[in-house]
Amino acid sequence: MMKPSTxxxxxxxxxxxxxxxxxxxxLQSVLERDIGILKTLKLKMADIYILNLxxxxxxxxxxxxSIQQQMKRxxxxxxxxxxxxxxxxxxxxxCRGYEGSLLCDRPSLKxxxxxxxxxxxxxxxxxx
Numbered sequence: 001m002m003k004p005s006t007x008x009x010x011x012x013x014x015x016x017x018x019x020x021x022x023x024x025x026x027l028q029s030v031l032e033r034d035i036g037i038l039k040t041l042k043l044k045m046a047d048i049y050i051l052n053l054x055x056x057x058x059x060x061x062x063x064x065x066s067i068q069q070q071m072k073r074x075x076x077x078x079x080x081x082x083x084x085x086x087x088x089x090x091x092x093x094x095c096r097g098y099e100g101s102l103l104c105d106r107p108s109l110k111x112x113x114x115x116x117x118x119x120x121x122x123x124x125x126x127x128x
Contacts, residue, residue, distance in 0.1 A: 007075070007096035014095050017071055018102055022081065022091060024064040027113055031057050056120055 035053050038046050071077070075096040083089055088106040092099065118124075 007098075010076075010095040010098055010100050014074055014076055015100065015102060017067060017074065018076060018078070018091060018093050018095075018100070019104065021064065021067045021071060021078070022089060022102070022104065023109070023112055023116055024060055024067060026089070026109065027060055027116055028057060028064070030113060030117075031060070056117075059120060 031053050035050055035057075038050050038053070043049070075094075077094045079092045079094055079099075081089065081091040087103060088109055089104045091102045091104075093102070094100070
């Protein structure tokens, strides 16, 4: 008779995938907010800026979908996420039956979001 096998505990890659998902979610929120602000401004070429940000949103959304598919294959599900003024972002997730949590502080989140946005824009800020 075979013993029931227990699934492996969450790996570093699993946690990185959860963090990647969260960064993309936050990046979508940032772009949505910026698009809303641009719509209220009286800029001569606001529509071009908005279209570029919407294009970025589509690219980010496609990547986020890919991340969600990877999470599904690995048995990862986000249970809750919340923002705390002092600490940043806290996430609780299930990974193959194991409970996990991730706490990301605001300064590092801001830097990582900035880096991702620069990457999606194909820009090298060091050149400026």
